[in-house]
Amino acid sequence: MPVFGDLKDFPLVEVLPLLAFRRGALHVAMPESSNVVTLYFDQQAICGVRAENRLLDPLDALLVLRKLLAAKQGVFWFEQDTAPEGPAKLAWPVEQLLLELAKETDESVVVSQELPDPATRFRLTERGKQDADVSLSESAFLRQAQPFLEEGISVAELAKALQVSGSFLAVQLHRLRVGGFVEPARARDQKPASGPETGLLRKLWRALTGGQ
Amino acid sequence: MSKQQQIQEVIASLREAVADISGAVVASPDGLVLASDLGESEAPRAGAMAATGSGLGRRIAETLAVGSVEEVMVKGDNGYVLVYRAGDKSVLGVVAKGRANLGLVNLEARAAAEKLEKILG
Amino acid sequence: MVWQRLKLVVSGPVGAGKTTFIQSLCDDSVVETDEVASEEIGKEKTTVAMDFGRAFFGDLELFVFGTPGQERFSFAWDVLMEGAFGLVFLVAGDRPASFPAARRMLDYFVSNFAVPVVVGVTRQDLPRVWASEDVAAYLRLSPKEVLGLNATSRADSRRALLRVLELWGVGVEGESAAEGTVPKAPQ
Secondary structure (H helix, E strand, O other): OOOEEEOOOOOHHHHHHHHOOOOEEEEEEOOOOOOEEEEEEEOOEEEEEEEOOEEOOHHHHHHHHHHHHHOOOOEEEEEEOOOOOOOOOOOEEHHHHHHHHHOOOOHHHOOHHHOOOOOOEEEEOHHHHHOOOOOHHHHHHHHHHHHHHHHOEEHHHHHHHHOOOHHHHHHHHHHHHHHOOEEEOOHHHHOOOOOOOHHHHHHHHHHHHOOO | OOHHHHHHHHHHHHHHHOOOEEEEEEEOOOOOEEEEOOOOOOHHHHHHHHHHHHHHHHHHHHHOOOOOOOEEEEEEOOEEEEEEEEOOOEEEEEEEEOOOOHHHHHHHHHHHHHHHHHHHO | OOOEEEEEEEEOOOOOOHHHHHHHHOOOOOEOOEEEOOOOOOOOEEEOOOEEEEEEEOOEEEEEEEOOOOHHHHHHHHHHHOOOOEEEEEEEOOOHHHHHHHHHHHHHHHHHOOOOEEEEEEOOOOOOOOOHHHHHHHHOOOHHHEEEOOOOOHHHHHHHHHHHHHHOOOOOOOOOOOOOOOOOOOO
16 A cells, blocks of 8 residues: 655655655656656665665765755655665654755745645644744744734634735745644644534444444 | 637626626536636636535425526625526526616526527537 | 434545445435536536435434535535534545645644544555555544545445544543544444
Protein backbone atom coordinates (compact mmCIF):
# COMPACT_ATOMS: atom_id res chain seq x y z
CA MET A 1 0.00 0.00 0.00
CA PRO A 2 2.29 2.78 -1.26
CA VAL A 3 2.55 6.51 -0.86
CA PHE A 4 2.65 8.02 -4.36
CA GLY A 5 1.61 11.10 -6.26
CA ASP A 6 2.36 13.93 -8.65
CA LEU A 7 4.32 17.01 -7.57
CA LYS A 8 1.99 19.39 -9.35
CA ASP A 9 -0.80 18.50 -6.91
CA PHE A 10 1.30 17.38 -4.02
CA PRO A 11 4.47 19.35 -3.26
CA LEU A 12 7.31 17.42 -1.68
CA VAL A 13 7.20 19.54 1.47
CA GLU A 14 3.87 17.81 2.23
CA VAL A 15 5.20 14.31 1.52
CA LEU A 16 8.31 14.33 3.70
CA PRO A 17 6.49 14.58 7.05
CA LEU A 18 4.52 11.45 6.17
CA LEU A 19 7.69 9.46 5.78
CA ALA A 20 9.44 10.74 8.89
CA PHE A 21 8.69 7.57 10.84
CA ARG A 22 9.04 5.14 7.96
CA ARG A 23 11.99 3.19 6.68
CA GLY A 24 12.51 3.02 2.94
CA ALA A 25 13.20 4.93 -0.25
CA LEU A 26 11.31 7.82 -1.82
CA HIS A 27 11.94 7.95 -5.57
CA VAL A 28 11.33 11.18 -7.45
CA ALA A 29 11.32 11.34 -11.23
CA MET A 30 11.38 14.76 -12.82
CA PRO A 31 10.84 15.53 -16.49
CA GLU A 32 14.08 17.48 -17.07
CA SER A 33 16.35 14.70 -16.01
CA SER A 34 16.42 11.09 -17.11
CA ASN A 35 17.60 10.01 -13.70
CA VAL A 36 15.54 9.28 -10.67
CA VAL A 37 16.50 10.91 -7.36
CA THR A 38 16.09 8.74 -4.29
CA LEU A 39 15.81 9.85 -0.66
CA TYR A 40 16.43 7.18 1.96
CA PHE A 41 14.60 7.36 5.26
CA ASP A 42 15.48 5.59 8.48
CA GLN A 43 15.14 6.37 12.19
CA GLN A 44 13.28 9.63 11.57
CA ALA A 45 16.08 11.00 9.42
CA ILE A 46 17.11 11.19 5.82
CA CYS A 47 20.17 8.96 5.70
CA GLY A 48 21.02 9.20 2.04
CA VAL A 49 20.33 10.99 -1.21
CA ARG A 50 21.03 9.16 -4.42
CA ALA A 51 21.28 10.90 -7.80
CA GLU A 52 23.10 10.02 -11.00
CA ASN A 53 23.78 6.56 -9.69
CA ARG A 54 25.69 7.47 -6.59
CA LEU A 55 25.08 8.42 -2.99
CA LEU A 56 25.74 12.13 -2.64
CA ASP A 57 27.94 13.95 -0.18
CA PRO A 58 26.13 16.29 2.21
CA LEU A 59 26.73 19.48 0.21
CA ASP A 60 25.53 18.03 -3.07
CA ALA A 61 22.67 16.31 -1.28
CA LEU A 62 21.43 19.61 0.13
CA LEU A 63 21.49 21.21 -3.31
CA VAL A 64 19.45 18.37 -4.75
CA LEU A 65 16.98 18.53 -1.87
CA ARG A 66 16.42 22.24 -2.37
CA LYS A 67 15.74 21.62 -6.03
CA LEU A 68 13.29 18.85 -5.21
CA LEU A 69 11.38 20.95 -2.72
CA ALA A 70 10.92 23.69 -5.30
CA ALA A 71 9.92 21.30 -8.09
CA LYS A 72 6.41 21.55 -9.42
CA GLN A 73 6.70 18.82 -12.01
CA GLY A 74 7.41 15.18 -11.50
CA VAL A 75 6.13 12.06 -9.81
CA PHE A 76 7.12 10.31 -6.61
CA TRP A 77 6.60 6.91 -5.05
CA PHE A 78 7.76 5.29 -1.86
CA GLU A 79 9.31 1.84 -1.48
CA GLN A 80 9.05 0.40 2.01
CA ASP A 81 12.25 -0.99 3.59
CA THR A 82 14.58 -0.26 0.68
CA ALA A 83 17.94 0.82 2.09
CA PRO A 84 20.85 2.64 0.43
CA GLU A 85 23.64 0.41 -0.85
CA GLY A 86 26.66 1.64 1.03
CA PRO A 87 27.22 3.41 4.34
CA ALA A 88 24.89 6.25 5.29
CA LYS A 89 26.49 9.59 4.48
CA LEU A 90 23.78 11.67 6.11
CA ALA A 91 21.68 11.77 9.24
CA TRP A 92 19.32 14.69 8.88
CA PRO A 93 16.31 14.63 11.20
CA VAL A 94 13.34 15.13 8.93
CA GLU A 95 11.57 17.67 11.07
CA GLN A 96 14.58 19.91 11.44
CA LEU A 97 15.35 19.66 7.75
CA LEU A 98 11.83 20.70 6.84
CA LEU A 99 12.00 23.65 9.21
CA GLU A 100 15.18 24.87 7.54
CA LEU A 101 14.15 24.29 3.97
CA ALA A 102 10.51 25.35 4.35
CA LYS A 103 11.67 28.84 5.24
CA GLU A 104 13.17 29.11 1.80
CA THR A 105 10.15 28.02 -0.19
CA ASP A 106 8.90 30.55 -2.61
CA GLU A 107 5.36 31.86 -2.31
CA SER A 108 4.57 30.82 -5.82
CA VAL A 109 4.96 27.16 -4.89
CA VAL A 110 1.67 27.29 -3.00
CA VAL A 111 -1.03 25.44 -4.87
CA SER A 112 -4.33 27.27 -4.70
CA GLN A 113 -6.21 24.16 -3.64
CA GLU A 114 -4.09 24.01 -0.53
CA LEU A 115 -5.19 27.44 0.63
CA PRO A 116 -7.80 27.27 3.37
CA ASP A 117 -11.50 27.88 2.91
CA PRO A 118 -12.42 31.35 4.27
CA ALA A 119 -14.70 29.78 6.88
CA THR A 120 -12.04 27.42 8.24
CA ARG A 121 -11.02 28.34 11.78
CA PHE A 122 -7.36 28.43 12.79
CA ARG A 123 -5.54 28.51 16.10
CA LEU A 124 -1.96 28.69 17.32
CA THR A 125 -0.01 25.49 17.88
CA GLU A 126 2.27 25.18 20.90
CA ARG A 127 5.14 26.37 18.79
CA GLY A 128 3.09 29.26 17.48
CA LYS A 129 2.46 30.44 21.02
CA GLN A 130 6.20 30.66 21.63
CA ASP A 131 7.04 32.21 18.25
CA ALA A 132 10.56 30.87 18.11
CA ASP A 133 12.17 30.03 14.78
CA VAL A 134 9.84 32.22 12.75
CA SER A 135 11.49 33.67 9.69
CA LEU A 136 11.60 37.45 9.49
CA SER A 137 8.91 37.79 6.85
CA GLU A 138 6.45 35.81 8.90
CA SER A 139 7.20 37.02 12.42
CA ALA A 140 5.67 40.46 12.03
CA PHE A 141 2.53 38.95 10.63
CA LEU A 142 2.37 36.26 13.28
CA ARG A 143 2.77 38.81 16.05
CA GLN A 144 -0.18 40.79 14.71
CA ALA A 145 -2.35 37.75 14.31
CA GLN A 146 -1.39 36.02 17.57
CA PRO A 147 -4.02 37.53 19.90
CA PHE A 148 -6.81 36.56 17.52
CA LEU A 149 -5.42 33.10 16.91
CA GLU A 150 -5.26 32.26 20.65
CA GLU A 151 -8.95 31.53 20.75
CA GLY A 152 -9.40 30.34 17.21
CA ILE A 153 -10.72 32.49 14.39
CA SER A 154 -11.86 31.95 10.83
CA VAL A 155 -9.79 33.13 7.88
CA ALA A 156 -12.49 35.58 6.83
CA GLU A 157 -12.87 37.03 10.34
CA LEU A 158 -9.11 37.39 10.75
CA ALA A 159 -8.82 39.18 7.41
CA LYS A 160 -11.43 41.65 8.62
CA ALA A 161 -9.74 42.10 11.99
CA LEU A 162 -6.33 42.72 10.45
CA GLN A 163 -7.76 44.71 7.56
CA VAL A 164 -6.03 42.66 4.89
CA SER A 165 -7.34 40.88 1.83
CA GLY A 166 -8.65 37.37 2.34
CA SER A 167 -6.45 35.89 -0.35
CA PHE A 168 -3.27 37.44 1.06
CA LEU A 169 -4.18 36.13 4.49
CA ALA A 170 -4.88 32.64 3.15
CA VAL A 171 -1.34 32.45 1.76
CA GLN A 172 0.20 33.67 5.05
CA LEU A 173 -1.79 31.19 7.09
CA HIS A 174 -0.82 28.40 4.75
CA ARG A 175 2.86 29.20 5.16
CA LEU A 176 2.49 29.40 8.93
CA ARG A 177 0.71 26.11 8.84
CA VAL A 178 3.45 24.43 6.85
CA GLY A 179 5.92 25.86 9.35
CA GLY A 180 3.89 24.38 12.21
CA PHE A 181 2.85 27.64 13.90
CA VAL A 182 -0.87 27.43 13.26
CA GLU A 183 -3.31 24.61 12.65
CA PRO A 184 -7.01 24.33 11.89
CA ALA A 185 -8.90 24.50 15.18
CA ARG A 186 -10.83 21.44 16.25
CA ALA A 187 -14.35 22.44 17.13
CA ARG A 188 -14.66 19.34 19.32
CA ASP A 189 -11.78 20.47 21.51
CA GLN A 190 -13.28 23.86 22.08
CA LYS A 191 -16.92 23.17 22.65
CA PRO A 192 -18.20 20.59 25.10
CA ALA A 193 -19.49 17.69 23.07
CA SER A 194 -23.24 18.04 23.38
CA GLY A 195 -24.69 15.45 21.15
CA PRO A 196 -27.71 13.24 21.05
CA GLU A 197 -28.56 11.31 24.22
CA THR A 198 -26.10 8.57 24.88
CA GLY A 199 -29.02 6.17 25.06
CA LEU A 200 -29.75 6.70 21.41
CA LEU A 201 -26.12 6.26 20.38
CA ARG A 202 -25.85 3.11 22.46
CA LYS A 203 -28.96 1.74 20.83
CA LEU A 204 -27.44 2.24 17.39
CA TRP A 205 -24.18 0.71 18.54
CA ARG A 206 -25.93 -2.37 19.85
CA ALA A 207 -27.88 -2.72 16.62
CA LEU A 208 -24.64 -2.57 14.59
CA THR A 209 -22.63 -4.95 16.73
CA GLY A 210 -25.42 -7.42 17.34
CA GLY A 211 -25.98 -6.49 20.94
CA GLN A 212 -24.01 -6.86 24.17
CA MET B 1 -21.81 36.22 -32.73
CA SER B 2 -20.26 33.47 -30.66
CA LYS B 3 -22.45 31.47 -28.34
CA GLN B 4 -20.88 33.28 -25.43
CA GLN B 5 -21.82 36.64 -26.85
CA GLN B 6 -25.33 35.44 -27.65
CA ILE B 7 -25.85 34.30 -24.06
CA GLN B 8 -24.54 37.61 -22.75
CA GLU B 9 -26.99 39.34 -25.13
CA VAL B 10 -29.92 37.40 -23.67
CA ILE B 11 -28.99 38.59 -20.18
CA ALA B 12 -28.62 42.19 -21.38
CA SER B 13 -32.03 42.19 -23.08
CA LEU B 14 -33.65 40.65 -20.05
CA ARG B 15 -32.25 43.41 -17.85
CA GLU B 16 -33.46 45.98 -20.31
CA ALA B 17 -36.94 44.52 -20.50
CA VAL B 18 -37.47 44.46 -16.74
CA ALA B 19 -35.95 47.33 -14.78
CA ASP B 20 -36.63 45.64 -11.46
CA ILE B 21 -34.35 42.69 -12.24
CA SER B 22 -31.10 43.56 -10.51
CA GLY B 23 -28.98 40.68 -11.81
CA ALA B 24 -28.95 37.46 -13.76
CA VAL B 25 -26.75 34.39 -14.13
CA VAL B 26 -26.71 31.57 -16.65
CA ALA B 27 -25.06 28.38 -15.39
CA SER B 28 -24.65 24.76 -16.43
CA PRO B 29 -26.98 22.38 -14.57
CA ASP B 30 -24.02 21.39 -12.40
CA GLY B 31 -23.31 24.93 -11.33
CA LEU B 32 -20.59 26.34 -13.59
CA VAL B 33 -21.22 29.94 -14.68
CA LEU B 34 -21.68 30.41 -18.42
CA ALA B 35 -22.47 34.12 -18.26
CA SER B 36 -23.62 36.65 -15.72
CA ASP B 37 -23.80 40.34 -14.91
CA LEU B 38 -23.44 39.85 -11.19
CA GLY B 39 -19.78 40.70 -10.82
CA GLU B 40 -16.69 38.46 -10.49
CA SER B 41 -16.96 37.65 -6.81
CA GLU B 42 -20.69 36.92 -6.70
CA ALA B 43 -21.13 35.03 -9.95
CA PRO B 44 -19.60 31.63 -9.06
CA ARG B 45 -21.69 31.32 -5.91
CA ALA B 46 -24.83 32.49 -7.70
CA GLY B 47 -24.25 29.97 -10.51
CA ALA B 48 -23.87 27.11 -8.05
CA MET B 49 -26.93 28.22 -6.10
CA ALA B 50 -29.02 28.44 -9.25
CA ALA B 51 -28.02 24.86 -10.09
CA THR B 52 -28.76 23.66 -6.57
CA GLY B 53 -32.13 25.42 -6.57
CA SER B 54 -33.07 24.06 -9.95
CA GLY B 55 -31.83 20.53 -9.21
CA LEU B 56 -33.56 20.40 -5.85
CA GLY B 57 -36.75 21.90 -7.25
CA ARG B 58 -36.80 19.33 -10.02
CA ARG B 59 -36.38 16.48 -7.56
CA ILE B 60 -39.12 17.82 -5.27
CA ALA B 61 -41.56 18.32 -8.15
CA GLU B 62 -40.90 14.80 -9.43
CA THR B 63 -41.05 13.08 -6.07
CA LEU B 64 -44.27 14.80 -5.01
CA ALA B 65 -45.72 14.41 -8.50
CA VAL B 66 -46.55 18.00 -9.38
CA GLY B 67 -45.27 17.76 -12.95
CA SER B 68 -42.02 19.08 -14.35
CA VAL B 69 -40.62 22.06 -12.50
CA GLU B 70 -41.18 25.43 -14.16
CA GLU B 71 -39.54 27.74 -11.69
CA VAL B 72 -38.11 27.81 -8.20
CA MET B 73 -38.68 30.94 -6.18
CA VAL B 74 -37.12 32.21 -3.01
CA LYS B 75 -39.03 35.17 -1.67
CA GLY B 76 -37.08 37.37 0.73
CA ASP B 77 -38.45 40.43 2.51
CA ASN B 78 -36.23 42.50 0.29
CA GLY B 79 -36.51 40.83 -3.08
CA TYR B 80 -36.74 37.57 -4.98
CA VAL B 81 -34.50 34.94 -6.48
CA LEU B 82 -36.04 32.93 -9.29
CA VAL B 83 -34.48 30.00 -11.07
CA TYR B 84 -35.63 28.57 -14.38
CA ARG B 85 -34.47 25.58 -16.31
CA ALA B 86 -33.36 26.54 -19.83
CA GLY B 87 -33.44 23.21 -21.61
CA ASP B 88 -31.02 20.47 -20.62
CA LYS B 89 -27.86 22.48 -20.89
CA SER B 90 -28.42 25.46 -18.63
CA VAL B 91 -30.30 27.14 -15.82
CA LEU B 92 -31.19 30.82 -15.54
CA GLY B 93 -31.08 32.58 -12.19
CA VAL B 94 -32.67 35.99 -11.75
CA VAL B 95 -32.48 38.38 -8.79
CA ALA B 96 -35.37 40.84 -8.62
CA LYS B 97 -36.22 43.76 -6.34
CA GLY B 98 -39.06 43.56 -3.85
CA ARG B 99 -41.32 45.83 -5.86
CA ALA B 100 -40.91 43.82 -9.08
CA ASN B 101 -43.98 42.72 -10.97
CA LEU B 102 -43.58 38.96 -10.77
CA GLY B 103 -45.86 38.35 -13.70
CA LEU B 104 -43.63 40.46 -15.91
CA VAL B 105 -40.46 38.90 -14.56
CA ASN B 106 -41.77 35.41 -15.25
CA LEU B 107 -42.87 36.30 -18.77
CA GLU B 108 -39.56 37.83 -19.75
CA ALA B 109 -37.40 35.30 -17.90
CA ARG B 110 -39.18 32.35 -19.51
CA ALA B 111 -38.74 33.93 -22.93
CA ALA B 112 -35.06 34.39 -22.11
CA ALA B 113 -34.83 30.75 -21.01
CA GLU B 114 -36.29 29.64 -24.31
CA LYS B 115 -33.74 31.69 -26.21
CA LEU B 116 -30.96 30.15 -24.12
CA GLU B 117 -32.24 26.69 -24.88
CA LYS B 118 -32.09 27.44 -28.60
CA ILE B 119 -28.57 28.86 -28.40
CA LEU B 120 -27.11 25.97 -26.40
CA GLY B 121 -28.92 23.21 -28.22
CA MET C 1 -45.02 4.34 16.03
CA VAL C 2 -42.61 6.89 17.40
CA TRP C 3 -39.34 6.86 15.55
CA GLN C 4 -36.18 7.90 17.28
CA ARG C 5 -33.90 9.69 14.87
CA LEU C 6 -30.26 10.36 14.21
CA LYS C 7 -28.73 12.24 11.33
CA LEU C 8 -25.45 11.47 9.61
CA VAL C 9 -23.76 13.51 6.90
CA VAL C 10 -21.48 12.07 4.22
CA SER C 11 -19.12 14.47 2.49
CA GLY C 12 -15.81 14.57 0.65
CA PRO C 13 -14.43 15.78 -2.68
CA VAL C 14 -15.97 14.91 -6.03
CA GLY C 15 -15.69 11.30 -7.07
CA ALA C 16 -14.77 9.89 -3.67
CA GLY C 17 -17.81 7.62 -3.63
CA LYS C 18 -20.30 9.49 -1.42
CA THR C 19 -23.46 8.60 -3.32
CA THR C 20 -22.34 4.97 -3.60
CA PHE C 21 -21.55 4.83 0.10
CA ILE C 22 -25.00 6.18 1.00
CA GLN C 23 -26.65 3.62 -1.27
CA SER C 24 -24.71 0.86 0.50
CA LEU C 25 -25.64 2.11 3.95
CA CYS C 26 -29.32 2.85 3.39
CA ASP C 27 -32.30 0.54 3.37
CA ASP C 28 -34.57 2.85 1.40
CA SER C 29 -33.77 3.82 -2.16
CA VAL C 30 -31.69 6.96 -2.06
CA VAL C 31 -33.09 10.28 -3.33
CA GLU C 32 -30.47 11.97 -5.45
CA THR C 33 -30.23 15.41 -7.01
CA ASP C 34 -27.65 14.88 -9.69
CA GLU C 35 -27.07 16.54 -12.99
CA VAL C 36 -24.82 15.89 -15.96
CA ALA C 37 -21.29 16.98 -15.14
CA SER C 38 -19.78 19.65 -17.41
CA GLU C 39 -16.27 18.88 -16.21
CA GLU C 40 -14.10 15.80 -16.44
CA ILE C 41 -14.73 14.21 -13.09
CA GLY C 42 -14.49 10.59 -14.11
CA LYS C 43 -18.22 9.99 -14.18
CA GLU C 44 -21.33 11.19 -15.93
CA LYS C 45 -23.29 12.82 -13.15
CA THR C 46 -22.64 14.87 -10.04
CA THR C 47 -24.71 15.83 -6.97
CA VAL C 48 -25.89 19.47 -7.03
CA ALA C 49 -27.95 19.68 -3.87
CA MET C 50 -27.84 16.54 -1.75
CA ASP C 51 -28.39 12.81 -1.51
CA PHE C 52 -30.85 11.56 1.03
CA GLY C 53 -31.48 8.08 2.35
CA ARG C 54 -32.65 6.25 5.44
CA ALA C 55 -31.44 3.21 7.34
CA PHE C 56 -33.48 1.48 10.04
CA PHE C 57 -32.27 -0.10 13.24
CA GLY C 58 -35.27 -1.34 15.21
CA ASP C 59 -37.26 1.77 16.05
CA LEU C 60 -34.25 3.96 15.40
CA GLU C 61 -34.25 5.77 12.08
CA LEU C 62 -30.97 7.06 10.67
CA PHE C 63 -31.24 9.91 8.15
CA VAL C 64 -28.23 10.09 5.88
CA PHE C 65 -27.50 13.25 3.90
CA GLY C 66 -24.80 13.46 1.24
CA THR C 67 -23.32 16.81 0.27
CA PRO C 68 -22.11 17.88 -3.16
CA GLY C 69 -18.29 17.68 -3.47
CA GLN C 70 -17.27 20.73 -5.46
CA GLU C 71 -16.16 23.86 -3.58
CA ARG C 72 -18.68 26.00 -5.40
CA PHE C 73 -21.43 24.23 -3.43
CA SER C 74 -19.83 24.99 -0.08
CA PHE C 75 -22.77 27.23 0.84
CA ALA C 76 -24.84 24.04 1.20
CA TRP C 77 -22.44 22.26 3.57
CA ASP C 78 -23.43 23.95 6.82
CA VAL C 79 -27.11 23.76 5.95
CA LEU C 80 -26.77 20.01 5.54
CA MET C 81 -24.71 19.63 8.74
CA GLU C 82 -27.48 21.08 10.89
CA GLY C 83 -28.33 18.59 13.64
CA ALA C 84 -25.96 15.87 12.45
CA PHE C 85 -24.33 13.69 15.09
CA GLY C 86 -21.36 12.79 12.92
CA LEU C 87 -19.67 13.14 9.58
CA VAL C 88 -18.21 10.47 7.33
CA PHE C 89 -15.72 12.14 5.00
CA LEU C 90 -14.67 10.10 1.98
CA VAL C 91 -11.44 10.42 0.03
CA ALA C 92 -10.49 8.38 -3.05
CA GLY C 93 -7.28 6.60 -2.01
CA ASP C 94 -6.08 6.12 -5.56
CA ARG C 95 -6.08 9.85 -6.30
CA PRO C 96 -3.54 11.74 -4.17
CA ALA C 97 -4.12 14.68 -6.53
CA SER C 98 -7.45 15.17 -4.75
CA PHE C 99 -5.88 15.19 -1.26
CA PRO C 100 -5.08 18.92 -0.98
CA ALA C 101 -8.68 19.79 -1.90
CA ALA C 102 -9.89 17.07 0.49
CA ARG C 103 -7.84 18.54 3.32
CA ARG C 104 -9.12 22.00 2.59
CA MET C 105 -12.69 20.76 2.76
CA LEU C 106 -12.09 18.58 5.82
CA ASP C 107 -10.46 21.46 7.72
CA TYR C 108 -13.62 23.48 7.18
CA PHE C 109 -15.79 20.75 8.72
CA VAL C 110 -13.48 19.83 11.59
CA SER C 111 -12.94 23.43 12.61
CA ASN C 112 -16.61 24.38 12.55
CA PHE C 113 -18.57 21.36 13.76
CA ALA C 114 -18.08 19.76 17.17
CA VAL C 115 -19.01 16.23 16.09
CA PRO C 116 -16.77 13.24 15.36
CA VAL C 117 -15.45 12.97 11.84
CA VAL C 118 -14.43 9.62 10.37
CA VAL C 119 -12.42 9.69 7.16
CA GLY C 120 -13.02 6.77 4.80
CA VAL C 121 -10.30 6.08 2.23
CA THR C 122 -12.10 4.48 -0.69
CA ARG C 123 -10.94 2.32 -3.61
CA GLN C 124 -9.09 -0.11 -1.39
CA ASP C 125 -9.75 -2.77 -4.00
CA LEU C 126 -7.33 -1.11 -6.45
CA PRO C 127 -3.67 -2.18 -6.55
CA ARG C 128 -2.23 1.31 -6.27
CA VAL C 129 -3.94 3.07 -3.40
CA TRP C 130 -2.81 4.99 -0.30
CA ALA C 131 -3.12 3.18 3.00
CA SER C 132 -5.38 4.74 5.63
CA GLU C 133 -2.45 5.37 8.04
CA ASP C 134 -0.67 7.51 5.44
CA VAL C 135 -3.83 9.44 4.65
CA ALA C 136 -4.24 9.96 8.42
CA ALA C 137 -0.70 11.35 8.61
CA TYR C 138 -1.34 13.69 5.70
CA LEU C 139 -4.60 14.95 7.17
CA ARG C 140 -3.01 15.23 10.63
CA LEU C 141 -5.64 12.98 12.16
CA SER C 142 -5.10 10.12 14.56
CA PRO C 143 -5.24 6.69 12.89
CA LYS C 144 -8.44 5.82 14.75
CA GLU C 145 -10.22 8.56 12.81
CA VAL C 146 -9.30 7.15 9.39
CA LEU C 147 -10.22 3.79 7.90
CA GLY C 148 -9.98 2.11 4.53
CA LEU C 149 -13.25 1.09 2.99
CA ASN C 150 -15.01 -0.04 -0.12
CA ALA C 151 -17.93 2.31 -0.86
CA THR C 152 -19.97 -0.50 -2.41
CA SER C 153 -19.80 -2.62 0.72
CA ARG C 154 -22.66 -2.49 3.20
CA ALA C 155 -20.45 -4.00 5.90
CA ASP C 156 -17.79 -1.31 5.35
CA SER C 157 -20.35 1.49 5.45
CA ARG C 158 -21.59 0.14 8.78
CA ARG C 159 -18.04 -0.08 10.08
CA ALA C 160 -17.63 3.62 9.36
CA LEU C 161 -20.86 4.37 11.20
CA LEU C 162 -19.65 2.28 14.13
CA ARG C 163 -16.40 4.24 14.21
CA VAL C 164 -18.38 7.50 14.55
CA LEU C 165 -20.11 6.02 17.60
CA GLU C 166 -16.82 4.88 19.07
CA LEU C 167 -15.44 8.40 18.69
CA TRP C 168 -18.42 9.56 20.75
CA GLY C 169 -17.18 7.14 23.40
CA VAL C 170 -19.94 4.61 22.94
CA GLY C 171 -19.06 0.95 23.06
CA VAL C 172 -15.60 1.69 24.41
CA GLU C 173 -15.08 0.44 27.96
CA GLY C 174 -14.26 3.29 30.35
CA GLU C 175 -12.51 5.45 27.77
CA SER C 176 -13.45 8.97 26.78
CA ALA C 177 -13.80 9.80 23.13
CA ALA C 178 -11.11 12.47 23.15
CA GLU C 179 -8.13 10.55 24.43
CA GLY C 180 -6.94 7.06 25.16
CA THR C 181 -6.66 4.18 22.78
CA VAL C 182 -9.69 2.69 21.13
CA PRO C 183 -9.82 -1.08 20.85
CA LYS C 184 -9.79 -2.23 17.23
CA ALA C 185 -13.20 -2.01 15.62
CA PRO C 186 -14.68 -5.37 14.68
CA GLN C 187 -13.32 -6.22 11.21
